[in-house]
Amino acid sequence: MNALTRILNSPVGRKVTMAVSGLLLLGFLVAHLTGNMLILVSKETFNHYGHTLISNPMIYLAEAGLLGLFVMHFTTGLYLTRKNRAARPQAYERNERAGYASRKTLASTTMIFSGLVVLVFVPLHIWGFKFGAYYESAEPGVRDLHRLVIETFQQPAWVIWYVAVMTIVGFHLWHGFGSGFESLGLSYRKGLRRFGQFLAVVIAGGFLLIPVLIYMIGDKL
Template sequence: MLAHNYFTSSIGKKQILALTGLGLLGFTVTHLAGNFFLFVGADAFNKYAYTLTSNPLIYVAEAGLIGMFLLHVVLALVLKTENHSARPVKYYNKTRTGRGETIASATMPITGVIILVFIILHLLNFKFGAHYTTNVAGTEMRDLYRVVIEYFANPLYVAWYCFAVCALGLHTSHGVQSVFQTWGFNHKSYTPHIKTAGVLYGLFVAIGFSSLAIFCHFQN
């Protein structure tokens, strides 16, 4: 049985943060894969969205996702607060060694906040956005494709979306390697490859989502 003080310990909190992060990494890439139906066309995308949302298991998945997300945010805030108070007097001129901290690792809290704001707006714009209906092969379903295309008609929204998914890419590039390190896997020859995989994952997410936004903009 897991000792109860695990969850209040520094390592326990880190590991749960990493685990929820891993779940969110999985969601992000699945979400991106699904959204690639936008490239196929309106019917394909709407049918995909309909199949996904009409399955009753979606509520279980959504509850799990919200739980993971909230836990990730709350733990990040707790850890950040603790870390902030661990150094009450700041340095006069702290310089990076250049051999440790990366842009991705140093900006985790900032990119995290950008992603949080982005996700709230994202849900309001799409999931809880305009409700059009369409008919695909005799089935009445939500025309989510139209909502997406109309949203990305505005170039400012495209720019904000690309900016936010780049923040997501940066955040996840540090996240991938952190999951392994925090869960105790650090290997002389594998760890450099894991770091590369993290960067590739981040690039895939940033480029993948951005390409969708730009593609949709030019569908107008």
């Protein structure tokens, strides 16, 4: 146990914790987005999908795992940020980007802020949908989550909030994916970073497309 604490509490171990939890959470986002896309198929498909998910007893294990990863990611992130700031007590009077080989971007310098937005967003999101209004569908025992989603995204305020947060998530992933692989010592290659940026656009774009589509043509879905 002592050796494990030592590994996790080392400067490399903390970054590995960030990378592993972050990349697994990104994997969850891919699954979540794929599920969401079913709303574009049909009302029944979407509601059945939701019903299948929550009626499987393994869901509690999966939820506990996700919560664990989420807590691990943000507590380590907050701790690292505090420590990193302490490493430079006095700021530069003038600080510029070096250019050339540097990959510093708006995304990479704002990871803690984009992360904090997600930290606020996730509880609100779960409260709004998972613990939101319960409508019974035509089939007894099956929740009509479709109706709740459509009702929510016909309110412009929710659409704006979701579009804004998903854009910020995209920024977080833009740097996070490639950075995670570098922290794991698996790859420092340009191609993998580019793939991460592509993934960030696809995931953020996919998530924000749904509220926008519902707002525009919700009555047809």
